[in-house]
Each structure stands twice: as C-alpha cells, then as structure tokens.
Amino acid sequence: MARSDLLLQLVQSGLQGDRTLFRRVVEAIIAEERVKQHHVLADRLQENLSTLNNMTNNNTVAFYNNGKVGEAKAENYLFESYPKISLKDLVLSESIIRFVQDFAEEFNRAEILRSYGLEPRNRVLLIGPPGNGKTSLAEALATELMLPFFSVRYEGIIASYLGETSTRLNTLFEYVRTQRCILFFDEFDSIGKERGDIHETGEIKRLVSSLLLQIDRLPSYVIVVAATNHPELLDKAVWRRFQAKLMLAKPTIKQIEQVIRKFEIQSNVSFGYTPSYIAQRLKGVNFSEAEDFCKLVLRTYVLKIPHANLKKIIRDKLDEFNKSYKPNIK
Known part of the structure; x- marks a missing residue:
C-alpha cells in the first residue's frame, strides 16, 4: 500500500x-x-x-468539477450495482466455465498480452431464450473480476426527438470510459437492430451506427456484455464487434438435477424425492422456472409447519405443474 x-x-x-x-x-x-x-x-x-x-476539462470526469456533474448525467442512463452472485452459484456447462476462467485471466494479466502487442477480449454476446442465466452470468463475471456492474437503462436513453438519443448515448459512453467496469446491455436486440429492416426509422438506424462506433472506441478495461433473446434481429455489423459469442440454452435433465441439489443445500432441506425424479418431471423448463418451482415447494412447506408433509407437497406441486405448464416460447 x-x-x-x-x-x-x-x-x-x-x-x-x-x-x-x-x-x-x-x-x-x-x-x-x-x-x-x-x-x-x-x-x-x-x-x-x-x-x-x-480527457478534456469539461464534465467527462465525474470526480472533478465539484463533483459529479458527469456522473449525475450518467445516472440517468445507467444503473450501478455490485453483484454478489458468483460462478459457483450457477449451473453452467464446462465450456462456459472454461471461457469465463480464460476471459478473467486475460483481463487480470492484460499487461503480459500487451507486451506481445495483444489486447484482452472485452466484448461478449450472450444468446439464448429467456430464463437461462444470461444476466446472472454477466453479474457473476463482474464478481469474478471484482468490477462494478453498469446496466444500461433504455428508458433513459431512448428519446422521441431527432438526434437526442445519440447524444445521450455519447454521454453514457463518455462516462464509462473513465471506469473499469462491466457495461451490460440486456435485450440488446432492442437497440442493436438490423439497419436494413424496412420497418425501422432513420433515427434507429443512426442510433445503431452511433452505438457500434462507441463500442469500437471503448478501452479494453471496459467490458461490454450484451444479452439477446432474438439474435436474428441484430444488425450484421453487431456480430463482428463481439469477440466471444456464448449460447445459453435450456438446461438438460442433469443440469436441472444440479439446480435442485444446490437449492436443497442452500435451504438446508431435503425434498424426499431424488433430484433425478423431480428433474424428469420438470423436463422442458428453463433455469429460472426450475428455481421458481423449488422456491414454491419450500414456501408451501414453511407455511404448513409443523404439519407439513414435504413429499406430499412435492407430489401436489408436480401434478399442478404438469397440468398447467406450457413450454417457454423462444
């Protein structure tokens, strides 16, 4: 020190x-x-x-100018958090775990890469249907790298007046360039749409061009993570901006079993049925739905103490689930 x-x-x-x-x-x-x-x-x-x-002497740096002029503006467009979720809390495929480990090593040992004329990767696109951990993975990456997590607030950026959206986007990027952080775009297809879409206005097309230019100008210590449920809507040039594209698919039966086991350990409760049996009955759910089912069972169990019969609760909830469940549409 x-x-x-x-x-x-x-x-x-x-x-x-x-x-x-x-x-x-x-x-x-x-x-x-x-x-x-x-x-x-x-x-x-x-x-x-x-x-x-x-940097110039204007409000680009929030620290100066008595404080927080640039930061105050950026707060309209960003939500800052410090996630507590870690990789060990998630159920991930081996390939994604290896990617995160490699990505973290590149970031933490960037000076070695630079000595060979290389920069660490800093742009990741997460693809997959809703409820399968895209946001959770982005937050776990922030935890792994010990970085603040900035989520883009689209309601603050998108404006009705010509050119104003691009101006706000510029303000956002000017601020994040001063930070070592993760910049997270959820539902990225809403802002990175294909410019050839005949249904989109000229303003949206200009916004996409501005967005791509700003991403290109970011230093490597700003990590951009974007998530999309609809990759087919993304502009073709968007794909080239991201050095890594990860597919987060629905869980396999084995992964649902892992979700159940983790939940039992964390809640200190044994469901009475094997995780494999419950997972088979939950076949087709996403990660979020599997976790929601476990929470529903535990909630019902707690409210029925001291007369709770956990195995009966699970049987009833599985029956209800199988009657009412409709697979999540992509």
Missing part, C-alpha cells in the same frame, strides 16, 4: 477538485509501487492516469 500521507493527499485533492495535485499524488504512488515490485498495480494506476490525461 502507498504511504498514509499519500493516501491523505489523494483524498484531499479529490475533495478540493485539485486535478494537478491529484495527478502528482498518483504518480508518486505509481513510483512507490514499482519500487515494491508491484508492477500489476502500478500498470493499472498508470493506465487510469493516462485515461485522465487524455
């Missing part, structure tokens, strides 16, 4: 909005960390400082 006096100066420069002092203090911390052989931390600090040096 840097000396206590440097940390105090860093805080003071931030509170006072003193950009020059802030830069000097960060440079001193970088030098000290290099002496300690903490090169990864020093490189990351230098990277952030270089980003600051390349």
